[in-house]
Amino acid sequence: MVKDLEEAYHLTFEKELLREIAETGKLKTYKEGEKIIEIGDYVTAMPLLLNGAIKILREDKEGDELLLYFLESGDTCAMTLSCCLGQTKSEIRAVAETDTTLIMVPIAKMEEWTSKYKSWRNFVFESYHTRLTEMLDTIDTIAFLNMDQRLMRYLRDKAKINQNEEVQVTHQEIAYDLHTSRVVISRLLKKLELDGSIELRRNNIKINDL
Incomplete structure (x- = not known):
């Protein structure tokens, strides 16, 4: 754990704070697709992401989801912190x-x-700022971009998070994340393929236009 912690946060926290995090923090592992925090849960601890990636989703009154942003190694979720x-x-x-x-x-x-570590205060404030910027960016995307542009942006973000130009995701999963229907996503994916931006394969989507 200490090695992973230092790799993810050595440029963010001083050694003494890293030592305290290692001593008091609780290590958790999750498989792909597993829920880490559910809507309505009381959150009693703040997550520091050592490796992997997390997607943060919001849910409307009808139970439909909307992707807000992704978290990567070295990040935390400011909404969880709040x-x-x-x-x-x-x-x-x-x-x-x-x-x-x-x-x-x-x-x-x-x-x-x-109160004890300036690096921790800076990390918390910067996390708030970064997540707020990303949520505003999401709002702008919904308000000002066409669905095909939103879809392409989503695929690029997925490719970046997974560090792979081939994204393993179903049409239905994309529809959930973008708050639309599978039929719409399938039609737009076909259009993007005809444009040469992507290649639709049996189990994944290859992003040509990164």
Whole structure:
């Protein structure tokens, strides 16, 4: 755990803070597709992502999901942090995009480190700013981009997160993430293939236009 922690956060935290995180944090592993946080859960610890990737989703009143953003190694979820400090229920769903390893930091330590370590304060504030920017970007995408542009952006993000130009995802999964129907996604994927932006294969989608 210590090695993975240092690899992910050595440029973010000083050695003493890394040592404290390793001593007090709880290591968690999740398989691809496994839920990490569910809407309505009370969140009692803040996740620090060591490796893998997580997608953060919001749900409307009808139960349809919307992808907000992805988290990568070295990230945390600011919305989860808010729930921890406010002791409120989670308003997001976190799902492992790939096999993922986390360290869960208890609330008491989060508050202690805020006053003790400048690097921790900076990390928390920067996380808030980054996630807010990403959510605003998501809103802009929904408001101003056509669905085919949203779809292409989604595929590029998936390729980046997985570090692979071949994305393993079903048409239905894309439809869930983009809050639309499978029929619409299938039609747009075919259009993108005809344009040469992607190649539709049996079990994956190859992104040509990264």
